[in-house]
Amino acid sequence: MSAFYDAVYRAVERIPRGKVATYGQIALLCGRPRASRAVGWALHQNPLPGIIPCHRVVNRKGGMAPAFAFGGPQVQRGLLEAEGVPFLPEGQVDLSRALWTPDF
DNA sequence: GGACTGACACTGG
DNA sequence: ACCAGTGCCAGTC
Numbered sequence: 724m725s726a727f728y729d730a731v732y733r734a735v736e737r738i739p740r741g742k743v744a745t746y747g748q749i750a751l752l753c754g755r756p757r758a759s760r761a762v763g764w765a766l767h768q769n770p771l772p773g774i775i776p777c778h779r780v781v782n783r784k785g786g787m788a789p790a791f792a793f794g795g796p797q798v799q800r801g802l803l804e805a806e807g808v809p810f811l812p813e814g815q816v817d818l819s820r821a822l823w824t825p826d827f
Numbered sequence: 828g829g830a831c832t833g834a835c836a837c838t839g840g
Numbered sequence: 841a842c843c844a845g846t847g848c849c850a851g852t853c
Contacts, residue, residue: 728850745835756836757837758849759835759836759849761851763834764832765850768851769834780834783835
């Protein structure tokens with residue numbers, strides 16, 4: 724387990740309820756603006772399910788991975804909707820309103 | 828140590 | 841605006 728992993732998990736946990744963040748955002752918080760892929764890797768490992776809300780992490784399109792883990796995209800959508808995240812009829816997150824901005 | 832892979836992002840046509 | 845190609849980073853073989 725590398726420090727980068729910890730940084731990724733820390734960033735993901737920082738995402739407030741009702742908001743979502745893109746892999747790029749997480750990578751930026753980790754100090755690697757171009758490590759979006761590595762972020763996906765870290766989340767794929769997901770050694771701490773339950774404390775790591777991976778469902779709050781989406782790609783820049785607001786969608787999700789084709790092979791999501793905890794039961795399928797439908798489950799993620801349900802979790803996000805339960806948190807108050809606005810969804811588009813296309814089945815994607817409305818990044819215009821739900822994108823988390825690490826202001827402080 | 829080198830090469831391939833993977834839940835992405837960006838630029839160019 | 842959409843499709844294709846390239847770049848990035850960390851992990852695993």
